[in-house]
Amino acid sequence: MSEAVAIVFVICVLPLAIVMHYITKWKATKGLTQDEERMLEDLWRDSQAMESRLNALETILDDEVPGWRKHV
Template identity: 35%
Template sequence: MEEVLFIAALFIALPWIVLHYITKWKTSATITTDDEALLEELYNLAKRLDDRMDTVERLVASDNPDFKPARLVHDSEVDNQQLRELEQLMAEKKGASQ
Protein backbone atom coordinates (compact mmCIF):
# COMPACT_ATOMS: atom_id res chain seq x y z
CA MET A 1 0.00 0.00 0.00
CA GLU A 2 2.83 2.36 0.83
CA GLU A 3 4.40 1.67 -2.57
CA VAL A 4 1.20 2.74 -4.34
CA LEU A 5 1.08 5.98 -2.37
CA PHE A 6 4.74 6.63 -3.10
CA ILE A 7 4.27 6.02 -6.83
CA ALA A 8 1.12 8.20 -6.88
CA ALA A 9 2.95 10.97 -5.06
CA LEU A 10 5.94 10.67 -7.34
CA PHE A 11 4.10 10.60 -10.66
CA ILE A 12 0.96 12.64 -9.91
CA ALA A 13 1.42 14.99 -6.97
CA LEU A 14 4.98 16.08 -7.60
CA PRO A 15 4.50 17.05 -11.29
CA TRP A 16 1.21 18.74 -10.41
CA ILE A 17 2.93 20.91 -7.79
CA VAL A 18 5.82 21.76 -10.12
CA LEU A 19 3.51 22.64 -13.03
CA HIS A 20 1.23 24.64 -10.73
CA TYR A 21 4.07 26.88 -9.55
CA ILE A 22 5.54 27.20 -13.06
CA THR A 23 2.15 28.47 -14.23
CA LYS A 24 1.95 30.90 -11.30
CA TRP A 25 5.46 32.14 -12.05
CA LYS A 26 4.70 32.74 -15.73
CA THR A 27 1.47 34.63 -15.08
CA SER A 28 2.98 36.82 -12.38
CA ALA A 29 5.93 37.76 -14.61
CA THR A 30 3.70 39.76 -16.96
CA ILE A 31 2.52 43.28 -16.32
CA THR A 32 -1.23 43.70 -15.94
CA THR A 33 -3.36 46.39 -17.55
CA ASP A 34 -3.82 47.96 -14.11
CA ASP A 35 -0.04 48.12 -13.74
CA GLU A 36 0.28 49.70 -17.19
CA ALA A 37 -2.34 52.32 -16.29
CA LEU A 38 -0.54 53.08 -13.04
CA LEU A 39 2.81 53.43 -14.83
CA GLU A 40 1.30 55.76 -17.41
CA GLU A 41 -0.29 57.86 -14.66
CA LEU A 42 3.01 58.04 -12.77
CA TYR A 43 4.85 58.98 -15.97
CA ASN A 44 2.41 61.82 -16.65
CA LEU A 45 2.70 63.00 -13.05
CA ALA A 46 6.51 62.98 -13.23
CA LYS A 47 6.40 64.92 -16.50
CA ARG A 48 4.09 67.57 -14.99
CA LEU A 49 6.30 67.84 -11.91
CA ASP A 50 9.37 68.29 -14.13
CA ASP A 51 7.61 71.11 -15.99
CA ARG A 52 6.65 72.72 -12.68
CA MET A 53 10.22 72.46 -11.43
CA ASP A 54 11.45 74.18 -14.58
CA THR A 55 8.90 76.96 -14.04
CA VAL A 56 9.81 77.43 -10.38
CA GLU A 57 13.52 77.52 -11.16
CA ARG A 58 12.95 80.03 -13.95
CA LEU A 59 10.85 82.28 -11.67
CA VAL A 60 13.33 82.13 -8.81
CA ALA A 61 16.23 82.81 -11.19
CA SER A 62 14.44 85.87 -12.58
CA ASP A 63 13.97 87.25 -9.03
CA ASN A 64 17.38 86.34 -7.70
CA PRO A 65 20.42 86.59 -10.01
CA ASP A 66 22.57 84.57 -7.56
CA PHE A 67 20.25 81.55 -7.77
CA LYS A 68 21.88 78.34 -8.95
CA PRO A 69 19.47 75.59 -10.06
CA ALA A 70 19.66 72.34 -8.12
CA ARG A 71 19.69 70.29 -11.29
CA LEU A 72 22.94 70.01 -13.14
CA VAL A 73 21.48 70.38 -16.62
CA HIS A 74 18.30 72.34 -17.16
CA ASP A 75 15.99 70.99 -19.86
CA SER A 76 18.64 68.61 -21.23
CA GLU A 77 18.21 67.48 -24.85
CA VAL A 78 19.44 63.99 -23.95
CA ASP A 79 16.69 63.68 -21.32
CA ASN A 80 14.11 65.15 -23.68
CA GLN A 81 15.08 62.66 -26.41
CA GLN A 82 14.56 59.76 -24.02
CA LEU A 83 11.18 61.18 -23.04
CA ARG A 84 10.18 61.52 -26.70
CA GLU A 85 11.16 57.89 -27.34
CA LEU A 86 9.11 56.77 -24.34
CA GLU A 87 6.11 58.83 -25.48
CA GLN A 88 6.42 57.31 -28.97
CA LEU A 89 6.44 53.78 -27.52
CA MET A 90 3.39 54.58 -25.39
CA ALA A 91 1.56 56.01 -28.42
CA GLU A 92 2.40 52.93 -30.49
CA LYS A 93 1.15 50.67 -27.71
CA LYS A 94 -2.10 52.63 -27.46
CA GLY A 95 -2.54 52.45 -31.24
CA ALA A 96 -1.95 48.71 -31.25
CA SER A 97 -4.41 48.10 -28.40
CA GLN A 98 -7.21 50.02 -30.11
Protein backbone atom coordinates in the same frame (compact mmCIF):
# COMPACT_ATOMS: atom_id res chain seq x y z
CA MET B 1 4.89 -3.21 -4.28
CA SER B 2 2.03 -0.87 -5.15
CA GLU B 3 2.45 0.85 -1.80
CA ALA B 4 6.09 1.59 -2.64
CA VAL B 5 5.10 3.07 -6.00
CA ALA B 6 2.46 5.21 -4.31
CA ILE B 7 4.97 6.44 -1.72
CA VAL B 8 7.54 7.32 -4.41
CA PHE B 9 4.81 9.12 -6.36
CA VAL B 10 3.69 11.14 -3.34
CA ILE B 11 7.23 11.97 -2.24
CA CYS B 12 8.86 12.72 -5.62
CA VAL B 13 6.43 13.24 -8.46
CA LEU B 14 3.56 15.05 -6.78
CA PRO B 15 5.63 17.90 -5.22
CA LEU B 16 7.43 18.43 -8.53
CA ALA B 17 4.11 18.58 -10.39
CA ILE B 18 2.75 21.12 -7.90
CA VAL B 19 5.86 23.31 -8.18
CA MET B 20 5.77 23.20 -11.98
CA HIS B 21 2.07 24.11 -11.93
CA TYR B 22 2.65 27.22 -9.84
CA ILE B 23 5.73 28.24 -11.86
CA THR B 24 3.59 28.12 -15.00
CA LYS B 25 0.86 30.18 -13.30
CA TRP B 26 3.44 32.72 -12.10
CA LYS B 27 4.91 33.15 -15.58
CA ALA B 28 1.45 33.60 -17.07
CA THR B 29 0.59 36.44 -14.68
CA LYS B 30 4.01 38.07 -14.74
CA GLY B 31 2.87 41.12 -16.75
CA LEU B 32 0.93 44.15 -15.60
CA THR B 33 -2.84 44.21 -15.50
CA GLN B 34 -4.74 46.86 -17.45
CA ASP B 35 -5.40 48.80 -14.25
CA GLU B 36 -1.70 48.72 -13.36
CA GLU B 37 -0.73 49.86 -16.86
CA ARG B 38 -3.23 52.73 -16.67
CA MET B 39 -1.93 53.72 -13.24
CA LEU B 40 1.65 53.63 -14.52
CA GLU B 41 0.73 55.83 -17.48
CA ASP B 42 -1.01 58.30 -15.14
CA LEU B 43 2.04 58.41 -12.88
CA TRP B 44 4.29 58.97 -15.91
CA ARG B 45 2.14 61.90 -17.10
CA ASP B 46 2.08 63.38 -13.59
CA SER B 47 5.86 63.11 -13.29
CA GLN B 48 6.32 64.83 -16.66
CA ALA B 49 4.02 67.67 -15.55
CA MET B 50 5.91 68.04 -12.25
CA GLU B 51 9.23 68.11 -14.09
CA SER B 52 7.91 70.85 -16.36
CA ARG B 53 6.72 72.87 -13.36
CA LEU B 54 10.03 72.40 -11.58
CA ASN B 55 11.91 73.64 -14.64
CA ALA B 56 9.63 76.70 -14.78
CA LEU B 57 10.24 77.42 -11.08
CA GLU B 58 14.00 77.09 -11.54
CA THR B 59 13.86 79.51 -14.47
CA ILE B 60 11.91 82.02 -12.37
CA LEU B 61 14.37 81.66 -9.48
CA ASP B 62 17.33 82.07 -11.84
CA ASP B 63 15.84 85.39 -13.01
CA GLU B 64 14.62 86.64 -9.63
CA VAL B 65 17.36 85.36 -7.27
CA PRO B 66 20.67 84.86 -9.05
CA GLY B 67 22.93 82.45 -7.21
CA TRP B 68 20.10 80.71 -5.36
CA ARG B 69 21.55 77.31 -6.26
CA LYS B 70 24.61 77.98 -4.08
CA HIS B 71 22.39 78.22 -0.99
CA VAL B 72 20.52 74.96 -1.57
